[in-house]
Amino acid sequence: MVIVNDYYSQKNHGPYELYNIGDFELEEGGKIPECKLAYVTFGKLNELRDNTILMTTWYSGTSKIMEKYVGKGRALDPDKYFIVIVNQIGNGLSSSPHNTPDPYGMANFPRVRIGDDVRAQHKFLVEKFGIKEIALVVGGSMGAEQTWEWAVRYPDMVKRAAPIAGTAKTTPHDFLFAESLNEAIMSDPNWKNGNYKAASDVVEGLKRHAKIWAVMGWCTEFFKKESWREIGFSSVEEFMTGFMEPYFTVMDPNDLLNNAWKWQRGDVSRMYGGDLKKALGSIKAKVFVMPIDEDMFFTVKDCEYEQKMVPNSELRVIKSCGHLGLFAVQPDYLPQIDKNLRELLSIRV
């Protein structure tokens, strides 16, 4: 059954286009028939076909929010680069549980890995645009997981990589955190093992899920300094009911669960028989590893641990109010990202 969910519409997240990569075989077995990737582009591919920037998406995110990271005169400048933002599989815009017809939709939608996404994105970029070289892959959180996977899987193609607030291999703590999010949704009796009739049936589970996100997504200082005032709220309650809850309760529960499953199992070492050092050591790209200082689950420590295994890399810590600083709600966030990406893009590789 395909669920109609206006949240993922062109009106809310467009304009975006769809590219059909055909039946797509998955690492865990099974396939997505007529797998569609939703994408957006800015700028033009140059003659040398070497000015592509690939942007990936995070859990709950789509290409729409990534557009905040793009702009004329900024680091990701469409006047200079051909910028392609690809929505990850299962995020609601690309092929996802809620929009895939029977017998592959909803609870029957197969499990997808970060590696599947990156292979799908590769196929798309090569087939559709004939791209052989990527100047920069950049993404946050699960988008960083995809960025890492790109750098390890296609070392000759990826020239630069900037994983923001995300690891190459999901940590056990991070896994547990995602599990607590999943359980908040699945414990709602109306979730019915994924066979609900409308996302709104699962609103209570989605609200609890939003609460846990508030706890782990924003740092303690965000609440202490009442930083929610900066985004227009006058109390924590109002911030919860006016921002965190409405943000998540419109989303599709199965889509979120599918992406969380993928998030929990991000692991580039799979390509090297479980050897993380070897996997990260194989990267040829110039990498800026960009954790957020107050991030509680993709911690600076965890990101630095990985960065040290990457030959041509630097640690660039971003100051922000926790993992959800990614949303760029604080005015000093994007300037830091831009500064680092501008520098990274200026490095000859």
Next chain:
Amino acid sequence: MVIVNDYYSQKNHGPYELYNIGDFELEEGGKIPECKLAYVTFGKLNELRDNTILMTTWYSGTSKIMEKYVGKGRALDPDKYFIVIVNQIGNGLSSSPHNTPDPYGMANFPRVRIGDDVRAQHKFLVEKFGIKEIALVVGGSMGAEQTWEWAVRYPDMVKRAAPIAGTAKTTPHDFLFAESLNEAIMSDPNWKNGNYKAASDVVEGLKRHAKIWAVMGWCTEFFKKESWREIGFSSVEEFMTGFMEPYFTVMDPNDLLNNAWKWQRGDVSRMYGGDLKKALGSIKAKVFVMPIDEDMFFTVKDCEYEQKMVPNSELRVIKSCGHLGLFAVQPDYLPQIDKNLRELLSIRV
């Protein structure tokens, strides 16, 4: 209805004694009839009656675990001090939702504040032992909240105070975290608004609650370093099903919820019309503020912020694996506590 719950028995948590402070009026209105405080003592009250150490308890904790902090030749030495550990109201040993008869039990048990506990403990110590001076009040987490309350409420009586991993005023982030724990329990359909027949009916909610505790209670390094091996487990799954879940699922849901409500509203500034600076400034005790370095909800930053408002105080950061380092499962934890408490007790006040 009184619920029989063997977890809170003398066998598991004793020997402990009960002291009946009579009908006890509460700050939020209502009363606990024949309110009983469960307590344990070690050592003897000296003739000057000035060698009392009061130990308080945390959320989910009882006097039993606090006994780990006491020992001959250690800082809290029963050969030198008269050590009294008082179980907080609602913790399952003292008067609590599950052990209080109708019409005050279970869902009808009244809301209790930190201030109520401290007034009840004061009444108990004065009536039962004639204590007029306390050499040290020490407790962790909610026990720290009680410690802070003691220092502000009875400034002439408390000579030294050591709040470990807890604040004088609960932060908004901490409030949200506790709320996510509450919701994990209350979302279990078998909780039935507090009218379940046995704690085990609510096992699914309690398990989800345990999961969130694992995420926020232990730091990322605890999982990365596989520190659960130190306490005898061979995988994260085993640690969850063999430690975190069994720890919480035997407890009474209403007792936990009652204590969480109290935790969320700890605030010594209530005694000074909301002026936290004035409240903390009124403390006469010598105070060692002892946050745990990797604590994710009673953060060092939040504890230091308060410490700076206390005239005769020092910040002593304890190194451990997150808030649940309080459980003293890591061998280097208690030595740090002992070292600091020994020094604090040696200071003339």
